[in-house]
Amino acid sequence: MKITQAESVHADGGYRTCSFLKLSTDEGLAGWSEYYDSFSGARIDPLIQDFARHAIGMDPRQFGRVSETLLATTRLAAGGLAQQAVAAIENACLDIAGKAAGLPVHTLLGGPLRDRVPVYWTHCGSYRVGPREPFYTGELGYPPIRKMDDLTAVAREAVTRGFRAVKTNPVFFDRDKPYFFSGGFRIAPGFLDRSITERQLAQIEEQMAAYREAVGPDIGLMLDVSFSQRTEGYLRMAHRLEHLDLAWLEVDINDPDALGFIRRNCRTPIASLESLHGIAEYRPFLQGQTVDTCIVDPMWNGVWQSARIAAFADAHETTFAPHNPVGELGTLMSLHLSAAVPNLRIMELRVDEAPWTRDYLTHPPEIEDGHMRVPERPGWGTEMNEEELRARPPRTR
Known part of the structure; x- marks a missing residue:
């Protein structure tokens, strides 16, 4: 069997564009994967085609x-977008x-070791704030987030729907409209200095205390602050939140010594590493020993x-x-x-996706009592509905 063609297919994902790769073979079988195109602002479609030229003819x-x-072939420029294209x-x-x-x-990987996988609702409430708000409130009809109780209402909904863990991001209410924090990796005020004020720390503590009250003491509660701080800021945040018994504080920093220092000097469990590429x-x-939970992105690494x-x-x-923030096929992967x-801890799941993206798969994943049942069908356990995919082209952005 040989690879004969690689085709990128893009479709409407509401606030985003869904991106898929279709590999065809000389025996008529086709394989699919989901990937992030333009996640960092740069396209990886051209890179996929460049690497596919080497893959064509391989089994x-x-x-x-x-x-x-x-x-x-990437050793002189390893990792990053090149690794994502290969993945x-x-x-x-x-x-x-x-x-x-x-x-x-999963059988090709030696599994399954379990027939159900626990999942958590990621960006719970927080992603309904900011640039995505018109999609959620306008197209999907979700209630707008205007005050803290609106935000924590989403967390209460998660518990009602059977989720045993939720993760959110800082949302600030000190302007006319609430706004999503800067994660430190997209151009925004303060994204270069990556520092935090005492007032912002107090607001984050208030938000997470409200979430803890909303979900109760037995639900896993996580906070994701990405690359927003340097070592000192992360430590201040971890110490302020210790009394709330977080399942983890999710931080990103490129220095293993700094991350190890943070973990050793706080009681809050630390999760990190989602931005890394490759085992090296x-x-x-x-x-x-820098983290309690190692986060890996299978779309970026394979x-x-x-x-x-x-x-x-x-x-x-x-x-x-x-790390699994978007996509029904990505969720199956x-x-x-x-x-x-x-050593699985728990799997990330973004619940607030455009509902029609489920129609892109013949067998989308199903949630039951905060878990997903592991598929037994061949491959990823689904075929792609190409007619539906091509009928919903991406929006002009």
Whole structure:
């Protein structure tokens, strides 16, 4: 079997564009993967096509060989967008390999170790604030977020729907309209200095105390602050929130020594590393015992490569959680990975997606009592509804 063609397909995702890769073969089987195009403001479509030229003619069932071969060509400029482009190809190869063998992808990874995977509602309430608000309130008809109780109402809804854990981001209410914090990785006021004021710290503490009251003492509560701070700011935040018994504080920082210092000097569990690419980048962070939970993005690293990183984390007695902020197919990809790794903590799930994106899959994932059942169908466990995909082209933005 040989890869013959790589085609990127984009579709309307409401506030975003959904991006998929379709790999075709000379035996008629096609494999699909979901990826983030323009997540960092730069397109990876051209990179996917560049790497696909090397992959054409290779056997997709040898997904490890395909992945390692393509990554070897990036050694002088490893990681980053190049790794994300290779990951899209690797993940589509996994889908083909599973379909060709009549097996779900998790079996190719040695699993499943569990038949249900716990999930948490990510960006719970916070993503309904800011530039996405017109989509949520206008198109989907969600109630607007105007005060703290509106925000925590989403958390209460999550508990009612059976979720056992929620994650949010800082939302500030000191202007005419509430606004989402700056994560430190997109151009915005303060994104270069990455510092926090005492007033902002107090507002974050108030928000998380309100969330804790809304969900109760037995629900996992996480806060994600991305790259928004330097070492000192993260430590101040972790100390202020210790009394709220967070499941984790999610931070990003590129220095393993700094991250290890933060973890050793606070009682709040630390989750991090979602922005890393490849096992070599994870090595100093895991060897340095810098995190309680190692977060890995299977769209950016590839599901097979992510399973290798999860095993490395397991060897360092560290739990694993996939970074999975968008996409129904991406959720299935994370689900197969989560089913096959022994050190899984919990899986991320963005609930607030455009409802029609489920129609892009013949068998979208299903949530039941805060868990997702692991698919047993071959490949990712779904086919793509190409007619529906192509009938909903991306919006002009």
